[in-house]
Amino acid sequence: MRRELLSVTGAEGIGPYTLLRVARGRLDAGVPGQFFMLEAPGRVLPRPMSLCSASPRELTFLIDPIGPGTRALCSLGSRDKLHILGPLGNGFDLEVERPLLVGGGIGVAPLPRLSEALGGPPAVLGFRSDWHAEAAALVPNAETCIEPILVTKLLPEERHDVLACGPAPMLEAVRSLAPAAQLAWEAPMACGYGACHGCAVEIGGELRRLCVEGPVLRRGGTEHGGTRGSPVSPLLRRAGSTDRAGAPVSVLVQMHR
Amino acid sequence: MNLPLLVNASGCLDALAAPDVTRTLEAYVTKTITPEPREGNPPVRIAETGAGMLNSIGLANPGRERFLGQTLPRLRELGVPLWVSVGGFAATEYAETCAALDGRAGVAAIELNLSCPNVNEAPESAAEIVLACRNATELPLYAKLSPATWDLAETARAVEAAGADGLSLVNTLRGLALDPVTLRPLLAAATGGYSGPALKPVALAAVFACARAVRLPLVGMGGVSTGIDVLELIAAGASTVALGTVLFSDPAAPARIREELATEVVRRGIKHPCDTLGFAHSSLQMGDSSLDNGLRKMPGNSVKATA
Numbered sequence: 001m002r003r004e005l006l007s008v009t010g011a012e013g014i015g016p017y018t019l020l021r022v023a024r025g026r027l028d029a030g031v032p033g034q035f036f037m038l039e040a041p042g043r044v045l046p047r048p049m050s051l052c053s054a055s056p057r058e059l060t061f062l063i064d065p066i067g068p069g070t071r072a073l074c075s076l077g078s079r080d081k082l083h084i085l086g087p088l089g090n091g092f093d094l095e096v097e098r099p100l101l102v103g104g105g106i107g108v109a110p111l112p113r114l115s116e117a118l119g120g121p122p123a124v125l126g127f128r129s130d131w132h133a134e135a136a137a138l139v140p141n142a143e144t145c146i147e148p149i150l151v152t153k154l155l156p157e158e159r160h161d162v163l164a165c166g167p168a169p170m171l172e173a174v175r176s177l178a179p180a181a182q183l184a185w186e187a188p189m190a191c192g193y194g195a196c197h198g199c200a201v202e203i204g205g206e207l208r209r210l211c212v213e214g215p216v217l218r219r220g221g222t223e224h225g226g227t228r229g230s231p232v233s234p235l236l237r238r239a240g241s242t243d244r245a246g247a248p249v250s251v252l253v254q255m256h257r
Numbered sequence: 258m259n260l261p262l263l264v265n266a267s268g269c270l271d272a273l274a275a276p277d278v279t280r281t282l283e284a285y286v287t288k289t290i291t292p293e294p295r296e297g298n299p300p301v302r303i304a305e306t307g308a309g310m311l312n313s314i315g316l317a318n319p320g321r322e323r324f325l326g327q328t329l330p331r332l333r334e335l336g337v338p339l340w341v342s343v344g345g346f347a348a349t350e351y352a353e354t355c356a357a358l359d360g361r362a363g364v365a366a367i368e369l370n371l372s373c374p375n376v377n378e379a380p381e382s383a384a385e386i387v388l389a390c391r392n393a394t395e396l397p398l399y400a401k402l403s404p405a406t407w408d409l410a411e412t413a414r415a416v417e418a419a420g421a422d423g424l425s426l427v428n429t430l431r432g433l434a435l436d437p438v439t440l441r442p443l444l445a446a447a448t449g450g451y452s453g454p455a456l457k458p459v460a461l462a463a464v465f466a467c468a469r470a471v472r473l474p475l476v477g478m479g480g481v482s483t484g485i486d487v488l489e490l491i492a493a494g495a496s497t498v499a500l501g502t503v504l505f506s507d508p509a510a511p512a513r514i515r516e517e518l519a520t521e522v523v524r525r526g527i528k529h530p531c532d533t534l535g536f537a538h539s540s541l542q543m544g545d546s547s548l549d550n551g552l553r554k555m556p557g558n559s560v561k562a563t564a
Contacts, residue, residue, distance in 0.1 A: 045310055046505075193508060195270050195508075197271075200297060200314075207300070207317065
């Protein structure tokens with residue numbers, strides 16, 4: 001992990017979201033699904049964000065402005081600078097035969113880079129409005145649905161290696177249909193590197209730090225710190241619902257206000 | 258024992274997860290160890306507030322036996338002096354852990370967590386717990402006190418009389434944050450320990466009061482994020498300063514703060530940050546011998562007369 005002060009090179013609106021572009025500096029882009037801690041101007045704690053895309057000169061982050069920290073990040077412009085720490089956590093296992101990407105709401109954020117790494121596999125995406133669904137343009141080969149149609153309706157019958165990111169209820173629904181799916185979860189984090197124990201969720205029957213064990217977990221997988229059994233419990237569901245705040249599903253995946 | 262200048266606040270750094278960060282400190286303070294393993298509080302465990310953050314981790318730790326058998330040997334390999342934070346729910350529990358730590362290689366000191374806002378407290382007073390531990394170990398004992406008491410100086414004096422070798426000031430304050438939409442607590446445990454920038458004046462006041470009350474070295478902590486913050490706590494009477502919440506946002510903070518301190522030392526024409534020890538008191542109590550003696554007693558520091 002490395003922390004650098006990087007320059008914002010641009011910020012553009014995509015539906016309700018903001019695609020924040022920063023000069024890459026010497027940061028390693030990591031594996032798709034890993035995350036970075038972004039300094040949120042004026043806030044005490046940084047915000048964890050997965051990398052949307054990476055080029056040799058630029059990193060991009062797709063951010064939903066749902067609270068003071070994310071709003072501050074989305075209001076950054078060229079000539080602003082921010083500290084970014086990463087890459088952190090464990091990303092997706094890219095050794096898959098027949099990948100299918102599944103995304104919900106702002107959970108689409110890591111999928112452009114994941115899609116690129118996997119050669120543009122098919123993707124199914126769910127959003128809560130046409131406006132939010134503008135972000136689907138970032139993911140090649142994507143089929144999109146709008147609530148009340150749920151993304152699980154778009155899952156094909158035939159077997160795929162599912163890689164998913166989205167709100168906890170969506171991930172649970174995906175897992176029930178594709179038990180071996182790789183799922184990128186979320187929990188509130190203060191540090192992102194194992195120091196604070198704030199992001200503990202129940203993994204394999206005990207409370208463990210999602211930043212160290214995840215954020216990508218796979219049922220029975222051993223590559224993510226030996227997770228076993230059903231990776232995420234009602235405790236995480238509770239974590240998700242706590243931040244639901246009466247808001248639509250696509251907010252849930254970005255708990256970091 | 259040479260007093261370290263910069264350490265971490267207990268529970269704010271996992272040395273095994275971030276060994277490189279740990280090596281930038283002069284001593285590593287462990288997460289609090291209790292006799293039995295503790296899973297900690299259910300999530301959600303942290304929430305940011307306007308000027309700080311709340312945590313309700315709940316003393317998650319592997320328990321004394323696993324700490325001694327598995328964690329401590331790995332911590333020792335880091336080559337950083339270890340301060341083991343000890344917790345419990347009765348004076349005997351604290352004392353048993355202190356006895357088990359006594360004579361262990363690598364352990365430089367024990368910090369008694371007498372003030373975690375996220376768990377039930379031991380029924381005994383801070384002084385009773387310190388006394389029990391004093392009889393159990395030769396290791397330096399630091400009593401970590403809560404600022405949420407109406408006369409901290411009195412507690413400090415009682416703890417000193419019971420045999421403490423130093424005080425750690427301060428632990429977090431209990432706080433509550435509500436979701437602005439649902440008006441329900443953001444934390445599953447409802448309340449948590451409040452830390453971050455908002456705590457700095459509280460920490461300064463506690464260090465300031467205890468520097469006048471006791472002759473013990475003080476570890477100051479609470480809202481420290483810059484070299485100037487460190488210098489202020491030293492001026493209030495702390496000879497060691499601990500970094501807490503700032504480590505969450507900036508794991509490189511110790512190195513940066515050290516650079517800032519070096520700049521301040523040059524700018525002020527002093528030799529060492531601790532040359533400012535007790536400066537905050539000088540204009541207020543010229544010639545107060547108890548303060549001077551208390552500060553002079555701190556080993557490892559060159560102390561200027563404050564009068």
